[in-house]
Amino acid sequence: MDLGDLQNLLNALSAVRVLAVGDLMVDRFVYxxxxxxxxxxxxxxxxHAHERVMxxxxxxxxxxxxxxxxxxxxVGVIGDDSAGGEAVGLIRDEAAIEDVLIVxxxxxxxxxxxxxGAGQQLLRVDMEEVRPIEGDVEARLxxxxxxxxxxxxxxxxxxxxxxxxxxxxxxxxxxxAARSEGAPLIVDSKADSFAGxxxxxxxxxxxxxxxxxxxMPTASDxxxxxxxxxxxxxxxxxxxxxxxxxxxxSLAVRGQGVRHxxxxxxxxxxxxxxxxxxxxxxxxxxxSGAAIDTAVEFALLASSVVVQKVGTATVAPTELxxxxxxxxxxxxxxxxxxxARMALEVERWRGRGLKIGFTNGCFDILHxxxxxxxxxxxxxxDRLIVAVNSDRSVRALKGEGRPVxxxxxxxxxxxxxxxxxxxxxxxxDTPLTLIDIAAPDILVKGGDYTPAGVVGHEMVIANGGEVxxxxxxxxxxxxxxxxxxxxxx
Numbered sequence: 001m002d003l004g005d006l007q008n009l010l011n012a013l014s015a016v017r018v019l020a021v022g023d024l025m026v027d028r029f030v031y032x033x034x035x036x037x038x039x040x041x042x043x044x045x046x047x048h049a050h051e052r053v054m055x056x057x058x059x060x061x062x063x064x065x066x067x068x069x070x071x072x073x074x075v076g077v078i079g080d081d082s083a084g085g086e087a088v089g090l091i092r093d094e095a096a097i098e099d100v101l102i103v104x105x106x107x108x109x110x111x112x113x114x115x116x117g118a119g120q121q122l123l124r125v126d127m128e129e130v131r132p133i134e135g136d137v138e139a140r141l142x143x144x145x146x147x148x149x150x151x152x153x154x155x156x157x158x159x160x161x162x163x164x165x166x167x168x169x170x171x172x173x174x175x176x177a178a179r180s181e182g183a184p185l186i187v188d189s190k191a192d193s194f195a196g197x198x199x200x201x202x203x204x205x206x207x208x209x210x211x212x213x214x215x216m217p218t219a220s221d222x223x224x225x226x227x228x229x230x231x232x233x234x235x236x237x238x239x240x241x242x243x244x245x246x247x248x249x250s251l252a253v254r255g256q257g258v259r260h261x262x263x264x265x266x267x268x269x270x271x272x273x274x275x276x277x278x279x280x281x282x283x284x285x286x287x288s289g290a291a292i293d294t295a296v297e298f299a300l301l302a303s304s305v306v307v308q309k310v311g312t313a314t315v316a317p318t319e320l321x322x323x324x325x326x327x328x329x330x331x332x333x334x335x336x337x338x339x340a341r342m343a344l345e346v347e348r349w350r351g352r353g354l355k356i357g358f359t360n361g362c363f364d365i366l367h368x369x370x371x372x373x374x375x376x377x378x379x380x381x382d383r384l385i386v387a388v389n390s391d392r393s394v395r396a397l398k399g400e401g402r403p404v405x406x407x408x409x410x411x412x413x414x415x416x417x418x419x420x421x422x423x424x425x426x427x428x429d430t431p432l433t434l435i436d437i438a439a440p441d442i443l444v445k446g447g448d449y450t451p452a453g454v455v456g457h458e459m460v461i462a463n464g465g466e467v468x469x470x471x472x473x474x475x476x477x478x479x480x481x482x483x484x485x486x487x488x489x
Contacts, residue, residue, distance in 0.1 A: 001297050006324055009298060010317045012288040013069040017152060020065065020280075021145055021174060022159030022166055022188075024076030024101070025056035025110040026083045026090075027273070027312040031353070034117040046117050055090050056112060058159035060273045060312050061188075064280035066096035067314035068302070070287070073153065074099045075144040077133055077165050083109035100144040104137045110163055119352040132164045141165065142173040154287025157279055158187045158200075171197055184286050187237075188279040189213075199236040202286075204279055206243045218242070221250070221260055228252035241296060243278055249300050253292065261296050263304050264327060273312035278303045309348055319344065335415035336423045342385065343437050345422060349383050357381030358440035360431040360455075362389045363410050364403040369472065371417070373446035376470045378419035381442050385422045386414055387431040396429055430455045439463050446470040 001009075032046040055063055062074040074091065078084035078101050087109060091099045110128040114121050133141065156178050160166040175198055178185035184201035187194075194203050194213055207218040214234070216227040224242060231240055232254055239253040248262035281302040285295035305315045305323050322341055326334040337345065349356055359377050363370060363386075378384045388410055394403040403410065407425055415423045426434055435443065435456035443460045444467075451457055451467035460467060 001294075001301060001324055003321070003324055005294065006298075006301075006321065009285060009288065009290060009294065010069065010320065012290075013284050013317075016070040016154050016284055016287045017072070018065060018070060018155045018157060018283055018287050019073045019075065019145070019153045019177070019183075020058050020062045020157045020159065020283075021075045021141075021170065022058035022061075022157075023110065023161040023163040024059045024074075024078060024087060024165070025112055025161070025163075026053060026087050027056035027060070028053050028111060028113040029312075030113060030115045032115070032117055034122070044117065044122060046115055046122065053086055053090070054312050055087060056273065056312050057110075057161045057163075057276065058157075059087065059091070060276040060314075061157055061159050061280045061283075062091075062097050062099075063094065064277045064302075064306075064314045065284060066094045067316055068280065068284055069096075069317060070280075070284045071096045072098070075102075075141060077102045077104050077107075077137060077141060079103070079107050079109040080105040081108055083111045083127075100147070102133075102137055102140045102144065104133060107131070107164075117353075119354070128163060130163055132167050133170075134167075138167060138169060142170060145170065145173045145177055153181055153183055154289075155183050155283045156181070156185045157283045158185065158197075159276070159279065160187060160189045160191060162190045168196060175200065184283075186279065186283050186286070188275055194231060194235040194237060194240075197235070197237060199238065201237075202239045202241055202282070203231075203235075203237045204241045204243065204275070204282065206275060207245070207247075210240070210242045218244075224250045224260075225252075225258045228258055239292070241282065241299075243275060243303065249278075249296055251292065251296050259293070259296075261293075261300050263300055274303050274307050276312070277306040277315060309351065333412065333415065335420065336411050336425075339424060339426075339434060339437055342422060342424050342434070345383075346385075346438050354382035355380075355441045356438065357384045357442045357444055358387065358431075358435060358438050358460075359384070359444040359446075360387035360389070360426075360434075361446075362394045362398065362403060363414055364394065364398075364405055366410075366413050369446070373444075373470045374414075374417060375419050377444040377468075378421075380444065380468060381440075383421045384419060385424060385434075385438055385440065386420050387424050387426050387434050388414060390425055390427040393427055393429055432456055432459070435459055439465070441465045443467045444470060447472050 029052045032049045034044045038045050062072045065072040078087050107129040113125045115123045186202045187197050187200050188204045210227050211218040214227045214230045217223045218227050241251050243249050250260045252258045278299040281299040282295045285298045302315050305319050306313050391407050411423045445454045457467045
């Protein structure tokens, strides 16, 4: 997306209000370490470390709307149980979410529990009862949809995970509310057929769901186009947007040709909830008055960010802007970050269970000693952050005439090294502030330091980290290089 258009769209979202209806879940992630197999069966033993609980399905759609700056009325069904209480508590933490939760004492709250070790899902356990809602529960949910439409919404988002909340009567209520409000109705469907949704404005399946609904393959662009054509023939919807993972998204609007949207492939770590993010983004954009193409580009951008996170995650406007800026940079330039972006990257890496290393220096004239030092530092961790002194900071440490190379040049050279994952400039005399933000697992320094003499060692050790020193390579130093250049000149 054009950066100006993206910023204008993000600014417009603060005035947007949408209605999100559908199946509500609680997503629980249990993290730990796998170091052995069970003596009882050939299965891994997960040593429990910590847990995270968050809203899933339509609840995650609402979370993403709030994170992107919009406001949302959330309508769903929970059980009269502890998981339902957790869902209520999680919603109460979100000021931008107005909830109307219908309690159904006859069923449990749907809970998905994922067990994660070394950043990978090992097992998922679902607690649920799949059957259509009925009677008073269905009537109250329909009443909440009708009440939501009277409050003024720019779009209605229907999240159908097939758990029973999206009945024909609920769909009919959403269609009527959309007509009354003059708002688009967008459906995220896991159903085997799209016929039951009627003349909705947009259905958003993924490629596998489109294949199941049409009985056709969806691997290539040509196959996607044929499957979309058949889906439009069989159903009354006005448009279909199919999400295709790393291949992007494809849009078919009735009476128009299929358009394919793609971005540079992102590092995909966890696709949990990515469809919810796409639904939230496309719905918000359309509710703000954006054209369908812009809404798809926005959804694609948001999805490309969220799949790089762990669990059922959300995306913030600042992350979208940073991702769009990075797309237009050279790969090495994209590694140069502010302290704020470093904090976001560290959170993402830590969520994946990666060991984070940190080192710092002037790196005025890069020489073999630096290369060996940084290579060793990276071998001790999974991601290496290099903090580099600003020009002012270098002068304060080294005196006038230094640095020989300015901050931009030094940062670009460091970022070009494969062993360096992030370069963060700092203007202070020491990197203590950055060390505090990063809270690295390992603090590395080269030369004749001792661990007790490394700036920030107390902070790192107090957080459970360690300090390591790489050995000097004799005959290589920036000062010596400058002296030799002066003598030869």
